Amino acid sequence: MISMHFLLKRLLHLVLVFFGVSVVTFCISHVIPGDPARMLVGPHASPETLAAARASLGLDQPIWTQYIQYMTGLFHGDMGLSIRTQMPVAGELAKYFPATLELTLAAMLIAVIFGIVLGVASAVHRDAWVDHVSRIISLVGVSMPLFWSGVIALILFYKVFPIFPASGRLDAFLSPPPPVTGLYIVDGLIAGQMDVVLSAIHHLILPAVCLAYVQLAIIARQVRSSMIDVLEQDYIRTARACGIPRRTIIYRYALKNALIPTVTLTGLTIGELLGGAVITETIFAWPGMGKYVMDSISFLDFPAIMGFTLVISFGYVLINTVVDIVYGILNPQIREEGER
Amino acid sequence: MNEAAEAAVRPSRWKEIWEIALRNKLTLTGFAIVALVVLVGLLAPVLAPYDPNEMNIPARLQAPGAEHLFGTDEMGRDILSRVMYGARISIAVGVIIVAVSAAIGIVLGSLSGYFGGRADQAVLAVTDMILAFPSMVLALALTAAMGPGLLNTMLAVIIVRIPMYTRLMRGQVLVAKEQQYVRAARTFGEKPFWIVVRHIVPNCLTPLMVQMTLGIGDAILIASSMSFIGLGAQPPTPEWGAMISTARIYAIDQWWYAAFPGLSILITIMGFNLIGDGIRDILDPRSRK
Numbered sequence: 001m002i003s004m005h006f007l008l009k010r011l012l013h014l015v016l017v018f019f020g021v022s023v024v025t026f027c028i029s030h031v032i033p034g035d036p037a038r039m040l041v042g043p044h045a046s047p048e049t050l051a052a053a054r055a056s057l058g059l060d061q062p063i064w065t066q067y068i069q070y071m072t073g074l075f076h077g078d079m080g081l082s083i084r085t086q087m088p089v090a091g092e093l094a095k096y097f098p099a100t101l102e103l104t105l106a107a108m109l110i111a112v113i114f115g116i117v118l119g120v121a122s123a124v125h126r127d128a129w130v131d132h133v134s135r136i137i138s139l140v141g142v143s144m145p146l147f148w149s150g151v152i153a154l155i156l157f158y159k160v161f162p163i164f165p166a167s168g169r170l171d172a173f174l175s176p177p178p179p180v181t182g183l184y185i186v187d188g189l190i191a192g193q194m195d196v197v198l199s200a201i202h203h204l205i206l207p208a209v210c211l212a213y214v215q216l217a218i219i220a221r222q223v224r225s226s227m228i229d230v231l232e233q234d235y236i237r238t239a240r241a242c243g244i245p246r247r248t249i250i251y252r253y254a255l256k257n258a259l260i261p262t263v264t265l266t267g268l269t270i271g272e273l274l275g276g277a278v279i280t281e282t283i284f285a286w287p288g289m290g291k292y293v294m295d296s297i298s299f300l301d302f303p304a305i306m307g308f309t310l311v312i313s314f315g316y317v318l319i320n321t322v323v324d325i326v327y328g329i330l331n332p333q334i335r336e337e338g339e340r
Numbered sequence: 341m342n343e344a345a346e347a348a349v350r351p352s353r354w355k356e357i358w359e360i361a362l363r364n365k366l367t368l369t370g371f372a373i374v375a376l377v378v379l380v381g382l383l384a385p386v387l388a389p390y391d392p393n394e395m396n397i398p399a400r401l402q403a404p405g406a407e408h409l410f411g412t413d414e415m416g417r418d419i420l421s422r423v424m425y426g427a428r429i430s431i432a433v434g435v436i437i438v439a440v441s442a443a444i445g446i447v448l449g450s451l452s453g454y455f456g457g458r459a460d461q462a463v464l465a466v467t468d469m470i471l472a473f474p475s476m477v478l479a480l481a482l483t484a485a486m487g488p489g490l491l492n493t494m495l496a497v498i499i500v501r502i503p504m505y506t507r508l509m510r511g512q513v514l515v516a517k518e519q520q521y522v523r524a525a526r527t528f529g530e531k532p533f534w535i536v537v538r539h540i541v542p543n544c545l546t547p548l549m550v551q552m553t554l555g556i557g558d559a560i561l562i563a564s565s566m567s568f569i570g571l572g573a574q575p576p577t578p579e580w581g582a583m584i585s586t587a588r589i590y591a592i593d594q595w596w597y598a599a600f601p602g603l604s605i606l607i608t609i610m611g612f613n614l615i616g617d618g619i620r621d622i623l624d625p626r627s628r629k
Contacts, residue, residue, distance in 0.1 A: 020469035024478075028485045143610035145561055147568040148584055148602030151591045155599075159592050166592075275476030278569060283588065297484060297570055309481040313473045 006328055014321045021313045026070050029306045030063070040083060040302070079310065080303035084296055089307035093289055097311075098182025099169060100288035103281065104273045105183075106208035111215040111273075112266060116259070118216070119223025123231065123258075124250060134220060141217020146276050150210045150283035157206055164206040167285035171199045207284040211276050215269045222265050227258040260331050267323030271316045360622045361615075370614025377608045381427035390418035392425040392578045401594050411596040414586070415576075419596065422578035423604050429579045430560045430608060433494060437559035438552050441498045445505020446541065446548065452506070453513030454536050463510075467503035475500045479562060483571040490563075490579065493572040497562050501555065508551055512544035519543075550620045557612035564605055580605050 037053040038045075045053070054060055058069050073079070079089040122134040158166045169184055170176060177187040177196050185204070188197035230236065231254055239249050281290035289308055296304035361367045380387060389409075396416030404411040410419035452463040470478065482496035483489075516522060517540060525535045564581025566572035573579035575586060580601040587598035 017468065017472050020465070021472050024469050024473070025481070028481050139610060139613065140606070143557065143606055143613050145564060145568075145581070145584075145602060145605050145609075147565060147581070148598065148605060151584065151588060151598045152602065155591060155595050159595075271474035272476070275474040275480075278476070278480065279565060282569070293480075294569055297480075300484065300488075302484065305481060305484045309473070309477055312477050316474050317472050 007325065010321055010325055010328075014317065017317050018314065021310070021317060022071060022074065023067075025306055025310050025313070026067055028309070029302065030059075030066055030070070074310075079307035082296065082304045083301040084299040084304065089303050092292060092304070093307055093311055096287060096289045096292045098179075099286060100274070100277050100281070100290060102169075102183040102185065103204065103207055103211065103286055103288060104270070104277055106204050107212040107215070107273050107276075108266070108269060110208055110212035111219055111269060112262075114212075115216045115219025116223050116262070118220040120227055120250070120255060120258075122220065122224040123227035126228065134224070138217040138220045138224075141213050142221070144214065146210065146214060147279045147283065149213060150207070150280055153206055153210050154283065165203050169200060169203050169287065170196065171203075174199055207280050207286055210283075211273060211280040214276070215272055219262060219265060219269065223258060223262055226261050227254060230254045230258045233257075260327070263323060263327050263330060267320040270319045274312045274316060357619065357622050361618050364618050364621075366614050367618025370611045370616075370618060373607055373611030374615060377427050377604075377611065378431055380424050381431050384421075384424040384428055388418075388421035388424045390421040392422045393417065393576055401590065401597070403594070404596050410600045411594070413583075413597055414590060417576075419583075419600055422583060423580070423600050425578040426580045426583065426601060426604065427608070429490075429573065429577070430564065430605070433490070433563045434556040434560040434612075437494055437497050437501065437563065438555045441501040442505045442548065442552050442555070444498075445502050445507075446509050448502070449506040449509025449511075450513050450536050450541055450544070453510035454517055454532065454540065460510075463506060467506050470500065470503045471507075473500075476562060476565065479566060480569070480571065483566055488571045488574065490567070490573040490577065493563055493566045496566075497559055500562075501559070504555075505548065505551065508548060509544060512547060513540055516540045516543055546623060550616055550623065553612055553619060554616035557609035557616070560605065560612075561609055 037050055037057055037059055040057065041049050041053045058066050061069070077090045079093070081087065082089050082092060085092065118134045118137065122131045125131050154166055157164045165171070174196055177184060177191045177193050180187050180190050184200035185197055188194070188200055231250075236249060236254055239253055240246075244253075277288060277290035278294055279290070280286065281288045282294045285291065289311070293305055293308040296308070361371070384392075394417060396412070399408070399412050399416040400414055402408055402412045402416075408418050408420065410423060413419055413422070448463055452460040479493070479496045479500045482499060483493050486492040486495065513536075521543075522535060522539055525539050530538075563572055564579065564584075567579050567581030568585045570585060573582045575582055583601040584598050587594075587601070591598040
């Protein structure tokens with residue numbers, strides 16, 4: 001069982017990293033730009049407007065006072081007003097969050113499931129055609145720019161073979177299900193609206209697969225190499241010598257140990273997926289946080305960009321802490337190291 | 341004697357790596373791809389059939405044909421010429437980002453690893469903070485803060501990538517500083533600075549080379565992604581990511597516009613990945629499976 005000490009240690013680390021992330025975002029938003037107030041009011045504003053903006057942002061205060069104000073704001077869920085929409089950034093991000101969550105979760109499922117299947121098949125049939133095909137898929141995956149695979153997927157599966165829709169989360173004639181989680185598939189199931197569920201899945205597949213592909217390739221490579229390592233261990237050889245069926249050895253004995261390093265990788269995958277969502281959501285006009293920040297970039301809407309950075313990074317750190325704890329549960333060695 | 345022996349060993353080690361690499365078909369392919377891209381980039385002014393920025397509105401959005409092998413864009417510019425000039429930009433961007441971030445990482449990592457103490461803790465804390473962000477998101481925020489443009493994008497990616505090299509170098513140094521040859525140098529009373537520069541750094545560079553080769557591909561990828569979202573190279577610069585960004589509007593009906601710049605990115609990054617994987621396999625026979 002996992003100890004309280006290990007858990008507390010991870011949680012303390014989480015608080016420290018949150019603090020670190022807030023310091024970095026504060027520095028990016030308050031220190032790097034020559035003048036954040038100028039960014040807010042634009043290059044043609046009068047000196048009076050500029051001074052007023054500076055005062056309203058608290059920029060006339062000493063830097064540590066500014067940091068305290070910034071943190072106090074954050075604790076109250078205040079990330080400032082979007083320059084583009086003049087709405088509170090926190091509220092806007094909350095509105096777009098479920099769409100991003102749905103896309104990222106779907107992509108993660110695809111990446112993890114197919115990555116593991118591909119990696120295991122590759123390791124078990126080493127140097128056979130399955131292995132070669134799987135390695136080519138992985139190599140292309142780790143080398144392919146996400147923004148290009150999205151565009152190519154649209155050309156192929158929207159234009160040439162019109163199988164999938166090009167944009168949005170639902171068919172235009174359907175209205176979203178009553179919101180519970182904000183995830184259309186889940187909410188549709190809860191409301192029993194199967195037409196909505198099917199349409200949501202139909203819209204989700206192409207962007208999710210594109211977003212997942214790179215990570216799928218990385219996971220497949222990792223699983224392949226750790227599975228090969230495990231298959232050469234003595235206990236596997238012993239199991240084989242004892243005449244235990246190959247299938248049992250692979251799935252019951254080998255896979256479990258081969259997947260341990262993959263757990264950490266999955267945590268890192270989330271970060272890449274959240275970062276990639278900016279690109280995928282833009283290409284597929286997916287109404288999530290990524291598209292929101294992309295629209296903000298063209299206006300240099302700085303509060304919106306920093307709000308997005310903060311939310312995504314907090315989420316990333318949180319998920320990685322959970323992954324660390326899961327890793328501790330799976331791997332007693334690590335847990336004990338943490339307890340020492 | 342020590343230095344003489346090292347000088348004798350080191351080149352032969354590289355020679356050995358080079359020889360094994362040449363025997364591996366995939367690694368060789370990687371070298372060939374990268375050499376080709378570098379050559380095309382260098383010789384772009386000679387090889388390109390057109391000026392990359394020359395507009396020719398009557399010939400806009402032409403499909404690939406005898407006159408324009410890769411077709412033309414919405415301004416009638418020759419896509420092949422633009423892709424060739426794009427090779428220059430991408431290779432330069434990748435190499436500069438890796439060279440600068442690795443150089444800073446090597447200095448920070450070896451100092452913090454060798455001397456330890458407060459400085460080490462400070463370096464670790466800062467790298468931890470940076471590594472807590474998804475790299476793409478941090479690069480995006482930094483570029484947005486500094487203002488869009490290729491130079492700022494490169495600076496942002498350098499900042500995002502320094503911790504990786506710092507951590508890697510630090511880990512290497514921690515191991516190396518307990519080795520016999522370093523202890524010997526210490527016993528002979530050599531100054532710590534020279535121990536780091538003369539003995540530790542050269543012996544820690546090999547694993548860094550793998551990371552740096554893979555890093556060039558990664559840097560090209562992330563920088564072109566920034567151009568794609570509008571923060572990196574600005575039109576009409578013939579940068580591959582920026583070209584695809586504009587091509588997005590036309591891609592559904594004019595497939596060639598996005599296809600060729602994207603294919604160039606894919607092939608270039610694949611080249612660096614093949615080389616990086618190859619060198620790693622040579623250095624770590626366990627991963628050769």
